[in-house]
Amino acid sequence: MAPTTRTGRVTIKTVAADAGVSVAAVSKVLRDAYGVSDALRARVQASMEKLNYRPHAAARGMRGQTYTLGVLLPDLRNPFFADILDGVNQALERTQYQPLLGVSQSDEPMEQALIDAMMDRQMDGLLMIGPRMQRDAVEAVARRIPTAAVGLHQPGVDYLDTANNDDVAGAELVVKHLVDEGYRRIAMVSLMVTTKFEVVTVPRELGYRQGMKAAGLGQHINIVPAPQTAREVQTILRHLLQSRHRPEALFCWTDMVALHALSVARDLGLSVPGDLAVVGYDNTTYCDLAQNSLTSVDQSGQVLGLQAARLLVERINGRDKGEHFVVTPRLVVRGSSRPRPS
Amino acid sequence: MAPTTRTGRVTIKTVAADAGVSVAAVSKVLRDAYGVSDALRARVQASMEKLNYRPHAAARGMRGQTYTLGVLLPDLRNPFFADILDGVNQALERTQYQPLLGVSQSDEPMEQALIDAMMDRQMDGLLMIGPRMQRDAVEAVARRIPTAAVGLHQPGVDYLDTANNDDVAGAELVVKHLVDEGYRRIAMVSLMVTTKFEVVTVPRELGYRQGMKAAGLGQHINIVPAPQTAREVQTILRHLLQSRHRPEALFCWTDMVALHALSVARDLGLSVPGDLAVVGYDNTTYCDLAQNSLTSVDQSGQVLGLQAARLLVERINGRDKGEHFVVTPRLVVRGSSRPRPS
DNA sequence: CGTTCTACGTATACCGTTCTACAAACCGAA
DNA sequence: TTCGGTTTGTAGAACGGTATACGTAGAACG
Known part of the structure; x- marks a missing residue:
């Protein structure tokens, strides 16, 4: 009978004893390492199966990988x-x-x-x-x-x-589509970032700018930075949509923000897309729901x-x-x- | 100078050497174990701080906890x-x-x-x-x-x-509310489970039954089991809402299903809550959006x-x-x- | 037939921590 | 002073693997 440790745990030793080989051999099989014959591998694997052996991840981590x-x-x-x-x-x-x-x-x-x-x-x-x-x-x-x-x-x-x-291209797609549909005053709701960093909103803002300029709408460029929390986003959006020069269309940097935009628009009695078009980014599952029916950029x-x-x-x-x-x-x-x- | 291992890692040994104590002593401080004087603790902690020591979780896991x-x-x-x-x-x-x-x-x-x-x-x-x-x-x-x-x-x-x-109470709340609002044919959309198990839908179904009976609506009890995936849920709901004896109200076992119900209802031209009331469970953030405005049970x-x-x-x-x-x-x-x- | 190479297995140090046992120092009481 | 008890610290085995170094047998080669 194969020996078990005091704790009853099946270790590499147990397997080695059961298979009648050295501990090192079992380890090699485990790691798929060089220098094991098919016969040995088969024997060891049979023992592992039989004993229901599971390698101890922490122990492996001491020298090798933790997987x-x-x-x-x-x-x-x-x-x-x-x-x-x-x-x-x-x-x-x-x-x-x-x-x-x-x-x-x-x-x-x-x-x-x-x-x-x-x-x-x-x-x-x-x-x-x-x-x-x-x-x-x-x-x-x-x-x-x-x-x-x-x-x-x-x-x-x-x-x-x-x-x-390609975030630049994605944003350009959005602007082009909105322009094609007849919208002109297209604003972008982006993410307020405190640190300088290559977060996705940077290229999306770039694509938005480029798209607007290409359409001859440079004077309508308007990037609104929004914070993280739902409440704050709502506040910003409410403010934006109540302003004198309310945008005709909103390009939101992520779907979550766009969903809030739809919500605020409805609260304010604005019809979508009649009074306001809204586009998101990510094409998450919520976009498909009829009550949202949200145009979005799919980035797979x-x-x-x-x-x-x-x-x-x-x-x-x-x-x-x-x-x-x-x-x-x-x-x-x-x-x-x-x-x-x- | 405190010794570092070949790898350059700061280990418990490094700390011990730096503080001029034994490895065991450092371990005790780490674990907040019995038998350390304030003076020793302070000295060790200073060294840990100074060396920016971080315990090796895998190694801890070999004998003690992994935290x-x-x-x-x-x-x-x-x-x-x-x-x-x-x-x-x-x-x-x-x-x-x-x-x-x-x-x-x-x-x-x-x-x-x-x-x-x-x-x-x-x-x-x-x-x-x-x-x-x-x-x-x-x-x-x-x-x-x-x-x-x-x-x-x-x-x-x-x-x-x-x-x-208390899922039973939660479901009863829903039924009571719907009855108070004048709804009678209240159906429940539950989860299709293959295995016998104490999943939350079991008590919710119980609460629904009890609530219906208490309101004298036993004959209208209708529990529709729905599968997991979004697509299948939509299919089931569409079927249900197009049936001859369409329910007046839908109690969905979770908000996600309820959101799909809102979507299907809109697709079919049903007004909510005019033609159909919908209630969810969990009170997730989406309930609050104006386009959903979904009644739901908050379980904190x-x-x-x-x-x-x-x-x-x-x-x-x-x-x-x-x-x-x-x-x-x-x-x-x-x-x-x-x-x-x- | 000796030499070298290759394939396969083994013995064992080692990883960084915890735990057990024990020694030393200190304390108060007899 | 002696003694038992407590507090504080130490030494070293143990945890379950991996990596390294090495031994051995057989094959290939000249």
Whole structure:
């Protein structure tokens, strides 16, 4: 009979004894390392199966890998992140890696603390979704642990991989569509950022500006920075839509803000798209609901998540050149921006 | 100068050398263990600060705790879970414990795999949010690792703690409200479950039945089981709302379903609440948007999360009697169920 | 037939912490 | 002074793996 430890746990020793081989041999099989014959592998695997052996992740982490990837999310309220995570899960399904999530509540210190916590736990890699940190802070982290990011623009760098949609093009799509539909005074509701950083709103603002200028509407450029919380967003929007020179159309940097815009518009008795067109970004599931019917830019969150996870695993396995995946965004037109009765 | 390991990492040894004490002493300070003088503690803490020492979680996990709690979520699309997590974070803020999330995609095997992964990683405790597992599977897990759950009804058991709202009362509130507003043919859209389990829909269905009977509407009891995915839910709802004996009011087991109901109703040209009243459960942020204006039952997700986390930490610290926290639900009435024009 | 190479397995130090046992110092009481 | 008890600190095994270095057998080669 195979020996068990005092605690009754099945360890690598138990397996080794049962299979009649050395501990090192079992370890090799576990890691798929070089120097195991098919016969040995089969024997060990049979024992592992029989004993229902599960490797102790903490112990592995002492010398080798933990096979755990840390995923950083700013918050849990934006369903777009769910799309991304679907892709991440899909990419990791057949691998040994297990993703574990941390939520930073869109708070920079908390984000940093989370990263530290993940490094303390010897995670093999970090997947940052829409990080809020300063550029050099990201770099400092990425140089210590394999890192990939979604929603962070640092093209050309080697210390991390990124997966993004072309935010400039996405914003341009929106402006072009609205102009085609006959709207002129198109305002953009963006994110108020305190720190200088390559957050997605930067290129989206750029695309918006470029699109407006290309349409000869440079004089109507109007970027309204909005804070994070729902309440504050509502206040800003209410203010904007009650102003003397109310915009004819609103391009919101993310769907959540656009949904609030629809809400405020209705509160104020404005018809959409008659009095006001609204367009969002991310094409989250809520856009499709009839009461929203929100035009939005689809950036294929699932693909982004999948690619980012794939790149991260590659990097863990040794690649040290940066790779930067870009997907082309696609405008999904719905009722909130259709035919403007002129 | 304090010695550093080859890798340059600051370890407990480095700290011990710097402070001029033994490794064991530093460990004691770290764990807040018995037998350290104030002087020693101060000296060690100064060294830790100075060297920017961070304990290696994997190494701690080899013998002691990892100070990591696993949080199990069925999915990332329901914003109610965000409320719960806010509470969890709040409860753990001042403790050493770090919550890490796993997402099971509402899939039972995946849920089980996640739990295994968390146990492999020596998590100190498990926090299950709306688990989908069979009763005995939960018990098996809870007997091996400290566990607390939200949205799981097992009153009286000792092997785990729970935090719930009173789902029976919540459902009764809904029915009573709808009856008071003049609705009679009130249907409930519930969750289709394949496994026998104490999922929240069971008591909600009970409350619905009781409420209907109490109002003398027993003959109108109609529980429609709906599947998980958005598409399927829409199909079921469309079917229901096009049937000859269309219900006057819909009580949906969760807000997400209710939002889809609003969407389908609008698609079919039904006015809400004129032709159809809709009520949800969870009072998620979307209820408040004017285009939804959805009446819903508030079960204080944040409080539930906070209490569950608190109970879990207590259990980790040795309590072995079960505690079962229950919060009283509160109906938040909005436009989707107000005055029925008779 | 000796030499070298390669494939396969093994022995064992090592990772960074906690835990158990124990020693030393101090204290108050007899 | 002696003695038992408490407080404070230390030494070293233990946790469950991985990595390194090395031994051995057989194959290939000249």
